[in-house]
Amino acid sequence: MTLLTQKNIAPTTILALAILPIVRWLMIAPISPRFADLGMVTTSLGQIAGILGLTLFSINLIISYRTKFFDKFFYGLNNLYNFHHENGAIAFSLLLFHPLFLAVQYLQISLNNAAKFFLPGQNQAVTFGIISLALMIVLMVLTFYFKIKYNHWKISHKFMVLVFGFALLHAFLISSDISRDNLLRFYILGLAIFGLAAGFYQAFLSKFLNNNSEYKITRLTILNSATVEIELEAKAQNRLLKFTPGQFIFIRFLSPQVSAESHPFSISSAAREKNLKLTIKSLGDFTDKLKNLEIGTRALTQGPFGKFSYGNIANKNQIWIAGGIGITPFLSMARSLTDNDYKIDLYYCTRDRQEAVLLAELQKISSLNQNLKIIPWYSESQGRIAGSNIAELSHGLNDKAILLCGPGPFMTSLGQQFLELGAKNKNIYSEQFKLL
Amino acid sequence: MKKLVTLSLFIFWAVVTAVMAAGLVFYQKNDPANCNFPLPINSPTGAVTLTLSEIAKHNSTSGCWLLINNKIYNVTAYLGSHPGGVGTIAPYCGKEATNAFNTKDIGRPHSANAAKMLTDYYIGDLNQKIDQQQVQQNIQKTDSVTAPTRNREIEDD
Numbered sequence: 001m002t003l004l005t006q007k008n009i010a011p012t013t014i015l016a017l018a019i020l021p022i023v024r025w026l027m028i029a030p031i032s033p034r035f036a037d038l039g040m041v042t043t044s045l046g047q048i049a050g051i052l053g054l055t056l057f058s059i060n061l062i063i064s065y066r067t068k069f070f071d072k073f074f075y076g077l078n079n080l081y082n083f084h085h086e087n088g089a090i091a092f093s094l095l096l097f098h099p100l101f102l103a104v105q106y107l108q109i110s111l112n113n114a115a116k117f118f119l120p121g122q123n124q125a126v127t128f129g130i131i132s133l134a135l136m137i138v139l140m141v142l143t144f145y146f147k148i149k150y151n152h153w154k155i156s157h158k159f160m161v162l163v164f165g166f167a168l169l170h171a172f173l174i175s176s177d178i179s180r181d182n183l184l185r186f187y188i189l190g191l192a193i194f195g196l197a198a199g200f201y202q203a204f205l206s207k208f209l210n211n212n213s214e215y216k217i218t219r220l221t222i223l224n225s226a227t228v229e230i231e232l233e234a235k236a237q238n239r240l241l242k243f244t245p246g247q248f249i250f251i252r253f254l255s256p257q258v259s260a261e262s263h264p265f266s267i268s269s270a271a272r273e274k275n276l277k278l279t280i281k282s283l284g285d286f287t288d289k290l291k292n293l294e295i296g297t298r299a300l301t302q303g304p305f306g307k308f309s310y311g312n313i314a315n316k317n318q319i320w321i322a323g324g325i326g327i328t329p330f331l332s333m334a335r336s337l338t339d340n341d342y343k344i345d346l347y348y349c350t351r352d353r354q355e356a357v358l359l360a361e362l363q364k365i366s367s368l369n370q371n372l373k374i375i376p377w378y379s380e381s382q383g384r385i386a387g388s389n390i391a392e393l394s395h396g397l398n399d400k401a402i403l404l405c406g407p408g409p410f411m412t413s414l415g416q417q418f419l420e421l422g423a424k425n426k427n428i429y430s431e432q433f434k435l436l
Numbered sequence: 437m438k439k440l441v442t443l444s445l446f447i448f449w450a451v452v453t454a455v456m457a458a459g460l461v462f463y464q465k466n467d468p469a470n471c472n473f474p475l476p477i478n479s480p481t482g483a484v485t486l487t488l489s490e491i492a493k494h495n496s497t498s499g500c501w502l503l504i505n506n507k508i509y510n511v512t513a514y515l516g517s518h519p520g521g522v523g524t525i526a527p528y529c530g531k532e533a534t535n536a537f538n539t540k541d542i543g544r545p546h547s548a549n550a551a552k553m554l555t556d557y558y559i560g561d562l563n564q565k566i567d568q569q570q571v572q573q574n575i576q577k578t579d580s581v582t583a584p585t586r587n588r589e590i591e592d593d
Contacts, residue, residue: 092444141445
């Protein structure tokens with residue numbers, strides 16, 4: 001059994017929240033008739049899939065509300081987004097099986113009855129369910145199979161609130177255990193109200209109502225053909241952002257040059273600096289256009305979020321590994337590092353020297369601080385870095401904290417290699433710079 | 437997670453497409469009125485008493501009798517039309533269902549319309565001695581009642 005560490009408090013709590021209504025459902029009526037014959041078994045499975053799917057859907061909307069509480073609860077907002085993604089996929093699959101299981105009882109009467117069950121218009125409550133599921137299928141297919149532009153996808157995903165609205169109408173209008181049992185009804189209704197409120201707020205109101213801090217661009221440095229560093233100054237100097245190096249913010253630039261939605265970026269400046277710095281590599285449509293922003297452009301930020309920081313780890317003997325632009329949180333950490341107790345090896349893995357932005361600055365910091373060693377690694381000439389290279393260069397992995405930030409496959413591969421080399425999972429910390 | 441979603445979507449569309457095609461295109465063949473339900477009573481001729489144990493034999497969705505206020509109803513043909521789904525009635529097939537009918541398990545009675553509709557499915561009284569042939573006729577008659585469309589029944593939900 002795994003211990004209840006900070007990282008799995010949130011998933012465990014949510015699992016409990018999701019199982020509660022199923023426990024109640026099992027208590028409402030005697031269990032044996034519910035599983036008496038094939039028709040009843042499938043009907044019961046259909047009901048369980050429906051209740052569980054709806055509960056997980058509610059929870060997913062609740063946690064979509066971007067707040068520092070959830071950042072702490074999930075031990076970093078990026079863990080929350082991973083959870084949201086997986087939880088959403090599970091809820092969707094359950095909701096797909098919900099009508100399939102229920103159709104078996106109609107199938108036992110006749111194929112025609114079962115076919116009609118899938119058609120809208122037979123019964124208002126069922127029709128709401130069909131509309132909800134049909135719209136959800138469209139949105140989930142967009143999410144999983146089409147690489148549409150992030151801002152278009154973000155708009156499409158707001159319609160999940162509508163999907164949820166129809167799902168609720170379906171759940172509460174249909175004659176079922178939810179309508180028969182008050183406790184179950186109030187539980188599901190309670191979660192649903194929170195979900196609807198949170199989802200609606202995050203999708204439609206947060207843009208206008210949240211406590212954004214306003215910044216403006218004071219400098220924009222082109223670091224190489226694909227990377228820019230944007231320096232931002234707070235409008236209200238007395239309300240400077242307090243962050244831990246390694247954290248990220250959501251930022252929305254108020255400029256016709258770029259689309260208006262907010263994006264997450266790691267802060268790369270030191271914690272003590274007055275201005276914020278974001279080091280951003282062009283990885284898509286939005287980031288590609290950032291170099292066109294003008295000095296003076298206003299920006300709204302939200303945050304900071306995230307738990308990925310050397311300061312949050314007790315062990316001061318650390319290995320930092322950056323893959324490409326995954327250097328950004330380490331930039332902030334290296335720029336902030338003043339404590340001499342640390343002993344850090346920073347591996348900066350890029351394709352070539354050209355791609356290793358701000359390497360010179362890092363080497364300068366290293367020259368002033370003997371506890372920080374910079375090890376550049378160029379895959380073009382040295383080949384992909386292996387766990388064993390790092391183990392050798394850093395004289396073993398034992399009793400060291402390993403911090404990884406880079407593309408998903410880079411981190412998965414290295415993480416796996418470290419485990420094979422005997423590193424303990426609890427000593428490996430990682431942060432994906434791509435949130436979704 | 438993508439694999440889970442892909443698999444679920446595949447199964448969903450495969451089942452829905454198959455059921456829709458089979459159920460709507462080959463509708464005639466599968467009309468429930470054409471189905472031959474097994475003859476429910478053992479002795480082919482003579483009289484039979486509609487006892488609780490006789491009712492209990494009709495405890496499935498392919499032959500569903502309900503005992504409501506000491507009257508027996510064969511609701512097999514109605515099952516798929518209930519607004520709450522087959523699963524609402526199915527647990528009571530072959531059993532005493534007066535309380536369930538009066539309260540819908542939520543303390544609210546069925547509408548007058550529902551009570552009227554129920555009479556279409558009446559086949560006899562509890563412990564009534566009835567001719568075997570009469571029972572068969574009643575079963576056939578109630579099996580062929582055209583079930584109301586579900587949206588007409590929505591008020592009853």
